[in-house]
Amino acid sequence: MSAGKKKKLDHIVEVEPRTESPPGMTIEIGSEQGIQKCGLVAIVGFPNAGKSTLLNALVGEKIAATSPIPQTTRTCIQGIVTEPRGQLILCDTPGLHRLHHAFNQLMVMTAKESILAADVVVWVVGLSPLPSKTDVDRMKRILSPILGDKPLVIAATRMDRPGGQGMIPELLEVESWGIPAEIVPISGLKKINLERLKDLLFTLVPKGKPFFDAEWYTNQSIRQLAREFIQEKIFRLLRDELPHQSAVMIEEFVEPEPPDSITRITGSIFVERPSQKAIMIGQGGDRISEISEAARKDIEKLIGGKVFLRMEVRLSPGWREDPRKLRELGYMPES
Ligand SMILES: Nc1nc2c(ncn2[C@@H]2O[C@H](COP(=O)(O)OP(=O)(O)OP(=O)(O)O)[C@@H](O)[C@H]2O)c(=O)[nH]1
Ligand SMILES: [Mg+2]
Structure with a gap:
């Protein structure tokens, strides 16, 4: 049985997937007009960063489990955002963590495969508490060899927490990685700045017709x-x-x-x-x-x-x- 079919949400607008836009219809996509975008976005990060909370907030439905305990997410869960400007297929992934069991290896492999398959990668970093320098270096070691020339967006989350507001950690030093990255401060929990993040993702994903019908919001049964x-x-x-x-x-x-x-x-x-x-x-x-x-x-x-x-x-x-x-x-x- 399929789950992803929707009950209509206010923010989801019906589009006719895989058909040409009616003549004269204008669709706003950043600075480009009339062209739809569609792409796969991998949401990655360390355990407990706020990845699944962000996925649920962007999709507007609860599809991924969230909890204060690290390693809650065990598989890749896709959430689908469809708007007149196109479609984002978001893939929530298990946190990148050390490998204890065959099961943990599978979880980390799933996350890495999602990065390889993605058009754009979103690295979710909690602003509160800040990641340690060691963690940032570890992420650099993980991402650098598999990111290729994919755009990287850093979603600095938990900006709702005291001390988190406006704090873009110098720690990240992404410039020095040689990987161009955009940093967007957000809160998945309080749904702050998510439109800005979505605008950026729609700008970065390639041109293309929506892959899923507009009423689908997940690939999960x-x-x-x-x-x-x-x-x-x-x-x-x-x-x-x-x-x-x-x-x-x-x-x-x-x-x-x-x-x-x-x-x-x-x-x-x-x-x-x-x-x-x-x-x-x-x-x-x-x-x-x-x-x-x-x-x-x-x-x-x-x-x-x-x-x-x-x-x-x-x-x-x-x-x-x-x-x-x-x-x-x-x-x-x-x-
Ligand atoms: N204050 C605050 N808490 C958040 C925010 N985003 C997530 N959290 C909390 O952080 C904890 C972890 O969130 P998850 O979304 O489960 O984190 P995750 O990265 O998916 O974790 P794993 O699946 O274990 O890798 C939960 O208790 C969330 O409620 C946020 O923007 N602000
Ligand atoms: Mg999760």
Whole structure:
């Protein structure tokens, strides 16, 4: 089942994709007129920088999980922004982090592949706290060999935070990298300066007709979004390493058939050890109920109907190193 189809949003204007503009119709795109733009934009950065918050804000819909815990995003999630001037296909990526497990390697590979595939790269940097010099140097080492001549935009986010306002860190020193970059201070959370960022992205992406129909806002299926929302609740409601050691799988997704009006979803949460299973379930099932209830509300909002969500906690020792399990979970491509 496809998710991305929309309920109309105010800011999304219908365009006829892949057709010529009617004669005489003028479309504003920066300084160019009458030409549509369409391109792939990779949103990259270190874990917890604010990438997924930015994606959701630009698209105007919740599609990517966000949480204060690093490494919340595990796959590339596309969000689509369509306007009369064209289409931005935005790809939220896992944070670039050190490689502990096969699973982490897959996450980082996904992010790097998104950079390689993109027309424009947005590096999201939190202004508060500022990145360390070491982090900036690390990003330079990651980006320099794979960026090529792609335009780089630095979205300096969290400008809503005290001390963040107007602070463009000298630390970044992008000029000295030999990579031309534009810096745009923004707040994904408070939606500050996002129009400026979008203007810049529409200027930088190549000319082209929209790839997706105007009513699409993501490439994710409802099943995938349901999983994303459940995983988000685990990140938000549990602490320490447990969120990283868990993985969600949707086992069954049954759309309602009249007169039934309830979507029925069955899912599993895999953990690595029996002690983790006990924590995930909680006293008398408190914790798993809390996770399911919060996720159910998000899924109901998404589909605009009632949902019955049943979650089971199961053991899968070493899933982060097991190619078969990683494939089954959809984190590793079928070979
Ligand atoms: N104050 C403030 N907080 C923000 C802003 N953007 C993101 N945050 C918060 O920062 C935390 C991390 O945000 P995410 O969007 O999940 O970060 P991410 O870069 O996607 O993280 P990973 O997926 O783990 O790599 C969340 O608690 C957000 O609410 C912002 O503009 N201002
Ligand atoms: Mg994220």
